[in-house]
Amino acid sequence: MKDPHVVIAGAGAMGCLFGGLLAERGLRVTLLARRQEHVAAIRERGLRIVGEGGERHVPIGAATSVDGLPPADIVLVQCKADATRIVSANVMPLMRKGSLAVSFQNGLGNEEIMAESLGDEAVLGGLTSLGATLEGPGVVRNYASLPTVVGELRGGLSTRVKDLAALMTAHGIPTRASEEILAEKWRKLMLNVAMSATSGLTGLTIGGVAGQPELSAVARRAMDEAAAVAEACGVSLPQETRYAIFDGIVASGAARNKTSMRRDIEAGRPSEVEAIYLSVIERGRARGVPTPTLDAFAALVLGLEAASGQI
Template sequence: MTPVYSNIMVMGAGGMGALFGMILDEGGMNVTLVDSDTAHVAAIQKDGLKVSGLGGERSRIMDAVTSPDDITDIDIVLVQCKGTATRAAAESMKHLAKQNAIFISFQNGLGNEDILAEVLGPENVLGGLTSMAGAKLGLGHIQDFDRVPTYIGEMEGGISARVEAIAKALSAAGLETKPSADITADIWKKLIGNLSMSAVSGITNLTSTEILSVESLKNLCYRALDEAISIAKSQNVNLDKDEVIAGLQIMTQPGGTGDNKSSLCLDILAQRQSEIEFIYGRPLALAKQANLNVPTLQTLYGLVKGIETHYVKG
């Protein structure tokens, strides 16, 4: 008998997490948003989640809490917190793993799935990939940019019955989701896009569309892309450069996700610790192990770390 997936928890209700939760809640699923930002949660509890952008101005009354401690009977957890919070988040959700909840990481960079598997059990963790964009505009207020397909898959590869069933359930609720036979390769595709552009966005305070309109910055991003592909190949992830570029062009089209600044940029603007170690640090460690020459990525990493010294202590 195919399980019924209808009770959803979103761990990390920032721009992307709240957007996913809102879509699924509108689609008839029972969604609870969880976020450590007490003021953000209080605003959602008081006035509902306010949404701007695609679909016009609107608000949605939703369940929102600051901790998963008292939450039970969850079928799927969409993990959308920052990588810097993944371990603490996983520790707080151990009781849900014991109740057979399935955890899907829709996070940036490398290593989040490994942390979740270590704490919650590898059998309970799926990988996820999305190129959708959402941004937190203020307390209880997000921007919705557009709709593109989302992908989920088993970390060891192949398409399982549960992945097909979950993808079908999420799609039926309005979040178009497709099963992936190689989610690791798909995660690398997004990572390469992030490696190419997210630090450039953070350093320049520009959207991806704006970055690609400046020839010198475009050339910089494409040098970073070549280096990122070389790291992927060192991990036996062989991606077609033309296919990666085509995907990047879709993601950076004006009027949609291209009008969004990278999450790393938003972290810098908010003067909070970014996911630089997950997006750049871990791939650079792999490059070092493989004796690869990746000067562009090393430079971008160093510049962001330098910016963070102004407000990140330790």
């Protein structure tokens, strides 16, 4: 793909980090964001990246609407899960034959929603262990250099997935093409179910959660329940595998980060409780798998949001 245009649909922390890293290495990137002050700051000064890799300003396109934008060869969907349907419909006019749309969102079910507007053939699955926070309009902090994965939802390695992984790797985001992206997404979900509510409800960082023995034990119990649901869905996640994932993120630079669920709660925004917890709970109920810890996490987060007037 020669000189592709990459559109980042959802220029929050992770969207800005992805877009900034890709643009820094020469790709044509446009960030789509709702907040005018955020877009204005990026247009005026470039995107400022701090943290991992050092501080720098990256020139990059930014817009609040798709109006007037050139067609997109690659759309990276980075919005919150509850905005997936409307964001997918908004970027649909940018898609053309051969365009790709990749979800790098938390949880399960985002790709199915994207396909409603963009078509099954255009949609790929993705996941990343990168961590970021927005520190102000046009300023994003990168916490660690961690792997990213892309793949066909139906499984197998396609040429377009291998090409996309190579393109992203060559432009600052080390990416692997996976033959089993759905299984990979379940593995990533292990961290989400362990850390999202524990960090979100307490205000602790990922490392802080792991450093509290009682809280760490509950987080691992949530992983065990989600793994039982995954097993019922045909995805095997042995205990040593999921606990190794837990230990790996705790040992990385991402341990200094609070989860996106905590940032949503602090900002008074609806969280991704549906994609992270309710999606697993529903799959468990449909297959007769009990999820009491996940049920409690979801109920507490929903209760906190209700008390804060978020829903």
